[in-house]
Amino acid sequence: TAGITQAPTSQILAAGRSMTLRCTQDMRHNAMYWYRQDLGLGLRLIHYSNTAGTTGKGEVPDGYSVSRANTDDFPLTLASAVPSQTSVYFCASRPLAGEADTQYFGPGTRLTVL
Amino acid sequence: GQNIDQPTEMTATEGAIVQINCTYQTSGFNGLFWYQQHAGEAPTFLSYNVLDGLEEKGRFSSFLSRSKGYSYLLLKELQMKDSASYLCAVLDSNYQLIWGAGTKLIIKP
Numbered sequence: 739t740a741g742i743t744q745a746p747t748s749q750i751l752a753a754g755r756s757m758t759l760r761c762t763q764d765m766r767h768n769a770m771y772w773y774r775q776d777l778g779l780g781l782r783l784i785h786y787s788n789t790a791g792t793t794g795k796g797e798v799p800d801g802y803s804v805s806r807a808n809t810d811d812f813p814l815t816l817a818s819a820v821p822s823q824t825s826v827y828f829c830a831s832r833p834l835a836g837e838a839d840t841q842y843f844g845p846g847t848r849l850t851v852l
Numbered sequence: 853g854q855n856i857d858q859p860t861e862m863t864a865t866e867g868a869i870v871q872i873n874c875t876y877q878t879s880g881f882n883g884l885f886w887y888q889q890h891a892g893e894a895p896t897f898l899s900y901n902v903l904d905g906l907e908e909k910g911r912f913s914s915f916l917s918r919s920k921g922y923s924y925l926l927l928k929e930l931q932m933k934d935s936a937s938y939l940c941a942v943l944d945s946n947y948q949l950i951w952g953a954g955t956k957l958i959i960k961p
Contacts, residue, residue, distance in 0.1 A: 754933065780939070780951035783893075796948075828894060836947050838883045838902060843894035 741765065742844035744829050750850045751819050757846050759814040761829030767842075769835040770812040772796075772804060774825040775846075781828065787812055787833035819851045854878045856952035858940050863958045864930055872925045872938050872955045880945020886914050886925045887939040889954065893937055894906075898925070935959045 742763045751757050763770065768789045773781040783796030787806040801823060803815045808824075815821055826848050832840040856876045864870040876884070883902035887895035901907055901916035901923060913926040925938055940952040 770949065778860075778953060780943075780953045781949075782951075783948065786948070838900065838943055838947070840897040840900065843896070843951065845894050 742829055742831055742842055744844040744847050747845070748848040749851075750852060751816075753820055753851055754818050757816050757819060757849075759816075759827055759829075759849070761812045761814070761844055762810050763812075763829075763831045763842075763844075764810065765831065765842070766785065766809060767831035767833050768809070769832050769837075771815075771830040771841065772802070772812070772814045773828045773830065774798065774823075775828060776825050784814065785808075786835075799844060819849075821851045823849065824851045825849060854942075854944065854950050856940055856942060856950055858938075858952040858955045860953070861956045862959065863960060864927075865899065866930055866932060866959055866961050867929050868930050869926065870930060870957065872927075872940075872957065874923045874925070874940035874952055876921050876923070876940070876942045876950075876952075878942045878944045878950055881918060882922050882943040882945070882947060884914075884916055885943070886923075887941065889937045889939055898938075904927045918953070930959050932959050932961070 745760045771786045772784040785804040787793045790809045829844040832839040832841045858874045886898040889895040899914040906915045911928045937954040939954045941949045
């Protein structure tokens with residue numbers, strides 16, 4: 739079982755360009771999450787989706803958008819990248835949103851915005 | 853506001869025992885998680901506590917005191933492969949995880 743996959747593994751992006759980070763899970767989990775992880779800071783939630791067709795804003799949503807057209811995919815889009823969006827991005831999922839299940843993480847995407 | 857505190861870095865010796873503390877103040881509480889994260893990798897689940905007391909799982913144990921807003925992760929018989937960051941996270945009233953910044957554990961031979 740693949741679990742959660744993310745693409746690309748890493749990317750260097752010019753400021754002002756747009757980019758979509760892909761996330762796919764094959765566990766049929768309802769809830770999915772996008773986090774960014776920066777040195778010295780905890781994981782910060784960008785956007786989440788409790789179930790297909792719904793999305794919500796996390797702690798740091800500005801500059802990012804998401805969609806959840808089906809259960810498996812949860813892409814994150816940067817419309818116009820800025821250097822402060824340089825970070826490691828993790829996608830995560832768990833079976834149900836309102837339960838105390840553990841979250842499972844993808845391998846991450848390392849993004850550098852120049 | 854919501855806040856989770858844990859030490860930035862700790863050093864321990866191979867074969868020894870180390871305790872990593874975590875204190876929290878959150879809006880609601882539906883349990884506390886510990887994750888392990890090796891450099892350049894994704895976090896992986898270690899433990900979950902929702903009731904007060906100690907949960908033991910092999911060399912790793914996790915303790916929770918809800919009244920004190922306090923947890924610790926205890927690692928016994930340390931091995932070099934335990935060198936990693938350990939992340940404390942609280943599940944708040946909305947079932948969202950609030951994360952600490954992580955404790956980098958350095959194991960020396």
